Amino acid sequence: MIRVLVVDDEALIRTGFQHILDTADDIEVVAAVTGGQAIQTAQEIRPDVVLLDIRMPDVDGLTVLAGLRRLPDPPVVAMLTTFDMDEYVATALRSGAAGFLLKDTDPEGLPFLVRTLADGGTVLSSKVTRTVVDGYLDGGCQESVCHEILERLTTRERAVLVLIAEGLSNADIAARMHLSTGTVKDHVSAILTKLGVGGRVQAALLAQRAGLLKPPKDREGG
Template identity: 40%
Template sequence: MTSSQITVALVDDQPLFRSGIRMLIESQDDMRFIGEASDGAAGVALAKALKPDVMLMDVRMPGQDGLESTKQIVASGSATRVLVLTTFDLDEAVAKAVGAGASGFLLKDADPEFLLAAVRTVNTGAEVFAAQATADLIRRYSAAVPATTAVPERYLTLTEREREMFALASRGLSNGEIARQEFLSEATVKTHISRVLAKLGLRDRVQLVVFAYEHGLN
């Protein structure tokens, strides 16, 4: 065990699936599997007690589901990044989980190497799926996040250029795509987006997309 290892926990009601994920994580030198739970309420308690870097969270479970558990973990101010697991792509429950603060989603039958790459990516503070996928997800289920016509005061603190960056990012464009469209370097775009996130009090681009739909700014 080294201090640089990514600590991972899992919440899923299927014992066989939990066993497979545990074995996969334990096979990696840079990861450490620190705990598992079979329902959402136990998952919240697990996150509080063990503070994993990344928690893999099933959406559909008996009792408290992954959506409510994700809400509670994020609302607690925990630094744990939640990756939602689902059997259905662009699922409404996943859309709600992303809106609740999940850092991304994975299909449960994803390639093992993709899952491992996703854990590493999320641990850096980034998302695990293309920005366009996030936009498509929220757009398809925007009714699940009612829009309001009131523009938050913190949005008004953005400069004109930052609002341009916000608009492009909220439509699902990546940093590279924005850079090419606006004739800027990716580093400059990244700086702009970081400032936008900081001013709006958002953790990542996933929350930026949700924020745009919540307030009719998309």
């Protein structure tokens, strides 16, 4: 059972997400609270996934994210917003958020997205994915510098990174590479540490900037 904590200042949003997710047999919304209650609630109930509003009047969503990331066994956090160009998206992803969802996400697809998050995958709303990939996280390395950073990785870790960048979950990567999920998790942890990034989204973008996702002829021919 995937345990989910919904954090939003609007009761209607909290109730809506809870109703949608509770229809799934393998997902349970264990609490739906405001931002001011989020950290303590997460400490008490230890959810697997947190859906966190990025803009709340009682406490800033980025502050809550930072607090959640400092917990001994931090949950996976995806940010929620009504804006497809929220100026906080870059900071949230740099701070370790595993995803960025619009509040008008298709209800039928929401359980799948939560499963992806719980399985170690990254989730970006289709409306913001291209914006992020095309440079919304500007300030990152140039291709040559990114390539040098990736030299810190072993051959196996680079292969895992490519699959992360393609959006595969830990279970999918394990199946693709004939590894155990635990081994994949260890590789992912090592990759994030060696690259000095806060989450899978940053690692994926760094891989893309380094040209790992380009066809071989593009990498060779420039």
